[in-house]
Amino acid sequence: MDRKLISSGSEFEQKIGYSRAVVDGDYVFVSGTTGYNYDEMSISDNVVEQAEQCFINIAKALEEAGSSLDQAVRVHYIFPDKADFEPCWPTFSKYLGTAKPAATVFVAGLLDDAMKLEIEITARISKKEYSF
Numbered sequence: 001m002d003r004k005l006i007s008s009g010s011e012f013e014q015k016i017g018y019s020r021a022v023v024d025g026d027y028v029f030v031s032g033t034t035g036y037n038y039d040e041m042s043i044s045d046n047v048v049e050q051a052e053q054c055f056i057n058i059a060k061a062l063e064e065a066g067s068s069l070d071q072a073v074r075v076h077y078i079f080p081d082k083a084d085f086e087p088c089w090p091t092f093s094k095y096l097g098t099a100k101p102a103a104t105v106f107v108a109g110l111l112d113d114a115m116k117l118e119i120e121i122t123a124r125i126s127k128k129e130y131s132f
Contacts, residue, residue, distance in 0.1 A: 006064050021061040028065035032118040033057045047084040047116040051091040054119045067123040072101040074122040082107045
């Protein structure tokens with residue numbers, strides 16, 4: 001099995017011992033990803049803008065892995081405030097409406113109060129057709 005580690009360049013990956021994403025076989029596992037904008041080194045205080053940035057960050061890792069959001073098979077959403085979930089629905093549909101992955105929503109605290117959500121995705125790399 002092929003295994004590839006993908007880094008976002010975050011200093012925390014080395015300090016904590018994790019990767020932005022791991023390719024293992026036909027799948028890529030993207031770590032929990034926040035709305036931090038690495039180009040501007042900032043994070044918006046708006047949950048919908050953070051959701052957009054989460055998907056930008058995730059899409060970049062998936063592309064490096066040879067996958068895309070259209071190949072997502074599972075998504076986990078983590079919100080400190082459950083009231084922030086519904087305002088993000090249009091953004092989730094925009095980025096995952098084609099893939100329609102299995103989804104779970106958690107309400108839990110995040111490491112930084114500025115973070116309003118975290119998204120974790122698993123996606124396929126190869127495009128295999130299935131018939132049932």
